Amino acid sequence: MPVTAKRLASLASLTTDDLKVIAGLKGRTLKPGTLLDGSSETAESATLILSGWCARVALTHDGTRQITGILLPGDGFGLGGAPWAGDRLSVLSLTPCVIVDATSIRNLIRLRSPAHSKLIEACHQLAWLEQTYALNHIVRLAGRTAYERVAHFIAELYIRMRDVGLVSDGTFATPIPQQVVADALGLSGVHLNRVARKLRSDGLVDFPRGVVYVRDLDMLLKVARFDGAAAS
Amino acid sequence: MPVTAKRLASLASLTTDDLKVIAGLKGRTLKPGTLLDGSSETAESATLILSGWCARVALTHDGTRQITGILLPGDGFGLGGAPWAGDRLSVLSLTPCVIVDATSIRNLIRLRSPAHSKLIEACHQLAWLEQTYALNHIVRLAGRTAYERVAHFIAELYIRMRDVGLVSDGTFATPIPQQVVADALGLSGVHLNRVARKLRSDGLVDFPRGVVYVRDLDMLLKVARFDGAAAS
DNA sequence: CGTAAGCTTGACAATACTCAATCTCTGTGG
DNA sequence: CCACAGAGATTGAGTATTGTCAAGCTTACG
Numbered sequence: 148m149p150v151t152a153k154r155l156a157s158l159a160s161l162t163t164d165d166l167k168v169i170a171g172l173k174g175r176t177l178k179p180g181t182l183l184d185g186s187s188e189t190a191e192s193a194t195l196i197l198s199g200w201c202a203r204v205a206l207t208h209d210g211t212r213q214i215t216g217i218l219l220p221g222d223g224f225g226l227g228g229a230p231w232a233g234d235r236l237s238v239l240s241l242t243p244c245v246i247v248d249a250t251s252i253r254n255l256i257r258l259r260s261p262a263h264s265k266l267i268e269a270c271h272q273l274a275w276l277e278q279t280y281a282l283n284h285i286v287r288l289a290g291r292t293a294y295e296r297v298a299h300f301i302a303e304l305y306i307r308m309r310d311v312g313l314v315s316d317g318t319f320a321t322p323i324p325q326q327v328v329a330d331a332l333g334l335s336g337v338h339l340n341r342v343a344r345k346l347r348s349d350g351l352v353d354f355p356r357g358v359v360y361v362r363d364l365d366m367l368l369k370v371a372r373f374d375g376a377a378a379s
Numbered sequence: 380m381p382v383t384a385k386r387l388a389s390l391a392s393l394t395t396d397d398l399k400v401i402a403g404l405k406g407r408t409l410k411p412g413t414l415l416d417g418s419s420e421t422a423e424s425a426t427l428i429l430s431g432w433c434a435r436v437a438l439t440h441d442g443t444r445q446i447t448g449i450l451l452p453g454d455g456f457g458l459g460g461a462p463w464a465g466d467r468l469s470v471l472s473l474t475p476c477v478i479v480d481a482t483s484i485r486n487l488i489r490l491r492s493p494a495h496s497k498l499i500e501a502c503h504q505l506a507w508l509e510q511t512y513a514l515n516h517i518v519r520l521a522g523r524t525a526y527e528r529v530a531h532f533i534a535e536l537y538i539r540m541r542d543v544g545l546v547s548d549g550t551f552a553t554p555i556p557q558q559v560v561a562d563a564l565g566l567s568g569v570h571l572n573r574v575a576r577k578l579r580s581d582g583l584v585d586f587p588r589g590v591v592y593v594r595d596l597d598m599l600l601k602v603a604r605f606d607g608a609a610a611s
Numbered sequence: 612c613g614t615a616a617g618c619t620t621g622a623c624a625a626t627a628c629t630c631a632a633t634c635t636c637t638g639t640g641g
Numbered sequence: 642c643c644a645c646a647g648a649g650a651t652t653g654a655g656t657a658t659t660g661t662c663a664a665g666c667t668t669a670c671g
Contacts, residue, residue, distance in 0.1 A: 205518050207606045213522040215514055228461030229503055232510030271461055278464030281513060282447055286437050288520035289565035290445040293659070324617060333521035335660050340619060356618070356668070374439045525627070556649060567628050572651060588636070588649070618667070625660070634651070641644080 151195045151247070154221030154311050158272035165266035168255070169195075172247035177240040185237040193225030193253035199244025200323055202331070203236045203277075212239070214331040216281050217304070221311040225253055227274030228267070233281060242322040280307075283374075288333055291372070296332050297342045299371035301352050305361050317361040321354060383427045383479070386453030386543050390504035397498035400487070401427075404479035409472040417469040425457030425485035431476025432555055434563070435468050435509075444471070446563040448513050449536070453543040457485055459506030460499070465513060474554040512539075515606075520565055523604070528564050529574045531603035533584050537593050549593040553586060 152169050155161060161169075174197055183194070185206070201218040215236060218224065225234050226249060255263045256270060280303065287299045308319040329339035347353045351367045353360045361367060368375070384401050387393060393401075406429055415426070417438070433450040447468060450456065457466050458481060487495045488502060512535065519531045540551040561571035579585045583599045585592045593599060600607070 205514065205606075207518075207604060208608075209604060211522070211604070213518045215517045215521075229459055229463075230507055231461075231463075232507050232514055235511075236514065275462055275464050278510070279467075281517065282437065282464055282468065284517055285447045285513065285520065286439075286445045288517065289447075289563065290443070326617080331521065336617090337619085337661075338659055341659090344619080372439060372441060372443070374437075376440075558649080568649095569629075569651085570627050573627090576651080612671100614669100614671085616667100616669085618665105620665080621663090623661085626658080628657070629655085631654095632652085634649105636649080637647090639644100639646085641642100 150220045150311050150313070151197055151223075155266065155269040155273070157310065159265045159269035161265050161269065162263075165263055165269075168252060168263065168266060172249060172251070174245050174247045177244040177246060179240055179242050179244075181240045181244075183238040183240075185235050191250075193223065193249040194238075195223035195226075195247050195249045195252075196220055197245040197247060199240060199242045199246075201244060202239045202241055202327070203233060204239045205236050212330075214327070216277065216284060217241075217331065218277075219304075219307055219311065220313065222277065223249060223270070223273050224277070225249070226256065226270035228256060228271045231274050231278065233277055241327060284331075286374075293332075293334055293338060293342050294345060295371055296334070297328070297339065298346060298351060298367050299373055300328065300332055301346075301354070301359060301361070302364075302367050302371045302373045304359065305364070305367075317364070319359050320357060321359045322357060324356075325354075382452045382543050382545070383429055383455075387498065387501040387505070389542065391497045391501035393497050393501065394495075397495055397501075400484065400495065400498060404481060404483065406477050406479045409476040409478055411472055411474050411476075413472045413476075415470040415472075417467050423482075425455065425481040426470075427455035427458075427479050427481045427484075428452055429477040429479060431472060431474045431478075433476060434471045434473055434559070435465060436471045437468050444562075446559070448509065448516060449473075449563065450509075451536075451539055451543065452545065454509065455481060455502070455505050456509070457481070458488065458502035460488060460503045463506050463510065465509055473559060516563075518606075525564075525566055525570060525574050526577060527603055528566070529560070529571065530578060530583060530599050531605055532560065532564055533578075533586070533591060533593070534596075534599050534603045534605045536591070537596070537599075549596065551591050552589060553591045554589060556588075557586075 152166060155169065177199065196218055198220050202214045203216040203218065205213045205215050218238065224238060252266065252270060256267050283303060287296050291299055305314060305319065308314045313319050325339050325343065326336040329336045343354060350362050351370060352362055384398060387401065409431065428450055430452050434446045435448040435450065437445045437447050450470065456470060459466065484498065484502060488499050515535065519528050523531055537546060537551065540546045545551050557571050557575065558568040561568045575586060582594050583602060584594055
């Protein structure tokens, strides 16, 4: 599981024993559109995403869904040191995904296993980062125009994807339709598309189907008023 | 400290010893507009709010502030069981406040003091609730029109204030200007005012300066598509 | 090829913002 | 007790942003 191990190792200096634990987890595949229910599956379990994109979704009783965050390869959930409110939300696979059941790691966390303190630290960082992304999402939604908001979102995706080694030459795969991005950002699909066109013509970023080309990162971050310190 | 003790007691069945710890904390007064810096004051300390309203604010290097959440009497920060990303943000007093330094409680949490397990549990709930409010804020911002958004926000304030006993007869004091509400919800002050007028004329809620009168809670919750389960 | 999903565009309507003026409180000093 | 000042609330008019509807286009894939 290259991405996950890389990710966790980047958050804390893991021991070879930690890496063995990670390598020992067994994966399973998720079809796009699979819902991991927040009140059951994600409550007492933990998961790491090896590949594919998922979304945190708040389900309301009237059947509507609101995306509150995106989970990328290398991310996970249920791994915080204390209950985190986000883990009560459901997780929806947006693409085909390979995930692993990390409940064994969760148990190490529960036991505060001294032998795996670094692994535990890395998992806590994982949860902490998801919280940070959620707070950044609030800043985006409440304090930015549609144009800035999209720039900010793409910038975050870029940085997060880069941090797990999935960006090369300013380019990364984005296996989600524009409509999903629009939903996450509280915009209509049509308007998102118009904003995307302007971002493209302004030479900041281009995202045709399935891929993002960041053309001018500095300008993108500037337009988005992206606070680098708030991202990690 | 009636409100704080009441709040914590409502989150876990505190022992008399726990209550003594709470009663022993010494308070101080904050003038409106005081900033508790996220990178220093709130990093290694913990605080409980006895009276007054505060805001979580994300400060960006360019000097702008974005409110990410509201802290009410009975709320606190720095009291989670694991680092919570919100505690890296600053806290701004919106009104005169009386707060107490709860670092001693934080230390009990750090030590996992078995004698105070109930108090610790209550504090964890406090942190968990702030996370929940943040996630609900995302839902509000991304998935609601201005009208619904304001209704949703007022509904949350109502429920939170009611839970600490500060609502009587559908009425509670709101010592913050409309502009602050507008900032939190990503609206202009003028537009918030227009929405407020419509909410009033629709008989849902009225909030002239300093006070909120909830006229029709059921309808307010319905209009807001407020998910009661997500509030506590 | 044919189909379906998703991207793009145009035209129009609704929502929300800005600017600027006026009004209403609340507290303060005379 | 009253006049005044200042903060905040309210309104109008005009503009900008964003949404909706509907149609055409492109691409991936069988």
